[in-house]
Amino acid sequence: MPVAQPTTESPEPAQPAGAPNPPTGALDRYFRITERGSTLPREIRGGVATFFTMAYILVLNPIILASATDMTGAHLDSAQLVTATALTAGLTTLLMGVIGNVPIGLAAGLGVNTIVALQLAPKMTWPDAMGMVVLAGFAIMLLVATGLRERVMNAVPLGLRKAIAIGIGLFISLVGLVDSGFVTRIPDAAHTTVPLQLGTGGHLLGWPVLVFVLGLLLTLVLIVRKVPGAILVSIVVMTGAALVIDKLADIPALSWGLTVPAWPGNPVAAPDFGLVGEVSLFGGFEKVGVLTGVLFVFTVLMSCFFDAMGTILGVADEAHLLDEKGDLPGINKVLMIDGIATAAGGATSSSANTCFVESTAGVGEGARTGFASIVTGALFVVALFLTPLATMVPAQAATPALVAVGFLILANSVRDIDWADHTIAIPAFLTMIMMPFTYSITNGIGFGFLAFCVLRLAAGRGREVPVAMYAVAAVFGFYYLMPALGLL
Numbered sequence: 001m002p003v004a005q006p007t008t009e010s011p012e013p014a015q016p017a018g019a020p021n022p023p024t025g026a027l028d029r030y031f032r033i034t035e036r037g038s039t040l041p042r043e044i045r046g047g048v049a050t051f052f053t054m055a056y057i058l059v060l061n062p063i064i065l066a067s068a069t070d071m072t073g074a075h076l077d078s079a080q081l082v083t084a085t086a087l088t089a090g091l092t093t094l095l096m097g098v099i100g101n102v103p104i105g106l107a108a109g110l111g112v113n114t115i116v117a118l119q120l121a122p123k124m125t126w127p128d129a130m131g132m133v134v135l136a137g138f139a140i141m142l143l144v145a146t147g148l149r150e151r152v153m154n155a156v157p158l159g160l161r162k163a164i165a166i167g168i169g170l171f172i173s174l175v176g177l178v179d180s181g182f183v184t185r186i187p188d189a190a191h192t193t194v195p196l197q198l199g200t201g202g203h204l205l206g207w208p209v210l211v212f213v214l215g216l217l218l219t220l221v222l223i224v225r226k227v228p229g230a231i232l233v234s235i236v237v238m239t240g241a242a243l244v245i246d247k248l249a250d251i252p253a254l255s256w257g258l259t260v261p262a263w264p265g266n267p268v269a270a271p272d273f274g275l276v277g278e279v280s281l282f283g284g285f286e287k288v289g290v291l292t293g294v295l296f297v298f299t300v301l302m303s304c305f306f307d308a309m310g311t312i313l314g315v316a317d318e319a320h321l322l323d324e325k326g327d328l329p330g331i332n333k334v335l336m337i338d339g340i341a342t343a344a345g346g347a348t349s350s351s352a353n354t355c356f357v358e359s360t361a362g363v364g365e366g367a368r369t370g371f372a373s374i375v376t377g378a379l380f381v382v383a384l385f386l387t388p389l390a391t392m393v394p395a396q397a398a399t400p401a402l403v404a405v406g407f408l409i410l411a412n413s414v415r416d417i418d419w420a421d422h423t424i425a426i427p428a429f430l431t432m433i434m435m436p437f438t439y440s441i442t443n444g445i446g447f448g449f450l451a452f453c454v455l456r457l458a459a460g461r462g463r464e465v466p467v468a469m470y471a472v473a474a475v476f477g478f479y480y481l482m483p484a485l486g487l488l
Contacts (some may be wrong), residue, residue: 020072033371034320041102046367047375050105052229053361054089055378056401058383059235059393061108061261063084065351067179067395072128076275078259081201082387083271084350090116090380092341097373100334103362104315105376106341109201109354110405111168112303114175115441116351120296128284130346132293135281135351136300137343144335149305155215155466159421160448162413163428167435167444168303174436176402179395180212181257192290208255208396211242216400223404228361231401234324238397250338264388270346271384275349295479298472299442300342304354308338311355317365423459427452446476 028034033043062081069075089107098103110131116390120129143149177183178196182204186197199205204213214240222230242261247250253260311333316328323329323356341353362372383390419425431448435441453473456465 042366133346173406
């Protein structure tokens with residue numbers, strides 16, 4: 001789930017949209033740079049700023065996906081994941097710049113990748129799981145083409161939309177704590193109902209855990225100090241610290257997990273496209289059944305759906321691109337590209353790509369047009385050749401970002417829930433807690449939707465619930481009843 005980084009205000013405030021200055025050339029006319037009160041240097045500066053606040057995904061996405069196994073026990077290769085992540089982010093962001101003409105970058109979405117890694121992959125093969133992502137992208141494109149995307153968006157109450165975002169934030173925070181070793185599973189041999197514990201045996205032991213703790217503190221301090229690119233800065237600093245610690249201390253390689261920090265012999269290498277095209281569109285349905293498969297696709301769709309809509313409008317508002325009604329002119333182009341990005345992420349095995357609210361960093365530097373996105377996309381393409389640098393980062397240096405992102409998501413969303421209305425507050429609460437407590441984003445959405453419909457009916461407000469909500473809740477209800485009915 002992408003979250004904005006603190007930004008600094010541009011020393012050169014943009015002119016109001018529709019400034020009278022005439023365009024200065026074909027590039028200016030196509031991107032409407034002058035018309036939107038910007039300049040080419042501001043667009044370039046904004047594109048660079050957005051890249052550096054998004055670049056952490058080149059480290060985090062491979063860590064999240066490579067740490068999971070599919071039903072066959074297979075892992076995805078970290079170097080190939082870096083290539084897939086950079087390639088898809090670069091191409092989809094370039095597409096957003098050229099066609100959408102908005103300063104919005106796209107990359108693999110935090111939250112969606114945990115759905116793929118922890119919910120889909122264990123029940124099928126990796127190509128099957130990525131096929132589900134491609135299908136979700138096709139569904140999003142169909143919804144945009146038919147005009148249904150905005151209608152469906154409006155069917156889900158704001159409180160539940162925000163709760164879904166918060167639940168995903170809490171979930172990825174827990175994933176960060178677990179992947180770093182700060183929180184561990186208590187073995188079944190302990191014969192206790194308590195599932196998790198602090199560190200090892202209830203204690204924080206080992207240098208790698210110290211790297212995580214210091215990284216988390218550094219990340220939070222940088223956020224409080226409003227340092228641009230706080231997450232990326234923290235990852236770089238703590239990777240350097242991990243390199244030094246690993247050289248000076250006698251640390252078993254297993255303590256670091258998948259990635260032992262070591263400086264690569266050559267930081268530049270040819271990209272490995274081995275994961276591109278490794279997709280099975282309908283194989284997952286054979287493994288889990290049609291209904292469960294549809295729910296998996298729906299879960300990916302929902303996560304991308306609401307995250308992108310809020311991000312697009314938020315960044316556009318920050319860039320003063322909304323009209324007097326609060327709408328973004330040409331939004332269907334932007335939404336269609338977001339759907340293409342979701343499908344493209346599955347096709348490259350990098351997981352669903354979506355709009356990043358970190359794009360506000362570029363807007364803060366003056367970006368107002370798609371030219372900034374072209375700059376951001378081009379830098380992701382350059383990053384294709386820097387895979388060795390991304391694969392040297394241990395989980396303990398990168399996972400503090402997940403905890404920080406979880407906080408930022410909650411802080412940005414919790415205030416928008418009407419806690420005085422229990423028919424929305426209780427479903428929102430269930431949505432939020434069920435995701436981390438059941439280690440499943442699907443369960444959070446399902447129980448939230450069911451509770452909302454039941455409580456509105458109980459309160460005599462059933463007519464306020466859109467038919468689409470009843471239909472989705474019914475599907476979830478049937479899904480949960482399948483084992484009792486002998487269908488699962």
